[in-house]
Amino acid sequence: MLTPYLTVHDARAAIDFYAAAFGAVETGERYEEDGRIGFVALAIDGAALYLSDEAHEYGAWAPRSAGHATAAIALGVADADAVYARAVAAGATVDREPSDQGDERRGWLVDPFGHRWVIASPLVA
Template identity: 85%
Template sequence: MTSLTPYLTVHDGRAAIEFYAAAFGAVETGERYEEGGRIGFAALTIDGAPLYLSDEAHEYGAWAPRSVGHATAAVALDVADVDATYVRAVTAGATADREPEDQGDERRGWLVDPFGHRWVISSPLP
C-alpha cells in the first residue's frame, strides 16, 4: 500500500490545530507528541485524509513558512462545496489568494492559511 501524507511545519501548532478544525473540519486523532512546550508531532484527519503537523524545530531542519518568508509547497484539498469551504476558511483566518472559479472540470480556489501554507480547494463540476 502506498500513501502520501502532508506534514506541515507551523509557528504555532496549537493554533494551527484549532484553525484546521474551524476551516476544514479537521479532527485530531489523539496522536500528539510534545517536547519542551512545543508540538513535535500531531496527527489530524480532514474527511478521513491524514494531515500531520509540528511546531518549528530548527535543530531538526523543520522551518515554518513564517521563518523562511514564503510557502514552499501547496496542499490540495478536495471538498464537496468549494465556495462554502473557502468562505469558512477565510472566516477562520485564512487569506484569500484566488477566489473560487470554474477551471476545466473542477471548481477551484486558493488560500493561504494563517501559518503561511498555500491550499488549493477544489471539487468536480457537475
C-alpha cells in the same frame, strides 16, 4: 500513502484553525520536552495531515521563518465555495477566489501559518 507534514509557528493555533476551516479532527500528538508539539495527526475528510511546531535543530522551518510558502496542499471537497468561505472566515487570506477551471471549481488561499491551499470540488454536469 502520502501524507503532508507541515511545520507551523504555532501548532496549537494551527490545530484550532484547521478544525474551524476544514473540519479537522485531532487523532494523536506528541510533545517535545520543551513543550513544543513535535507531531500531531489530523484527519480531514478521511485524509491525514501531520504538523509540528518549528524545530530548527531538526530542519523544521515554518513559512513565517522561511519568508514564504514552501509547498501547497490540495484539498478536494464536495462544495469548494462553502469550504473556501469557511476558511477565509477562520482567518485564511484570499489568493484566488473560487472559479470554474476545467472539470473543477477551484480557489486558492493562504492559511494563517503561511501554507498555500487549493480548495477544489468537481463540477456536476
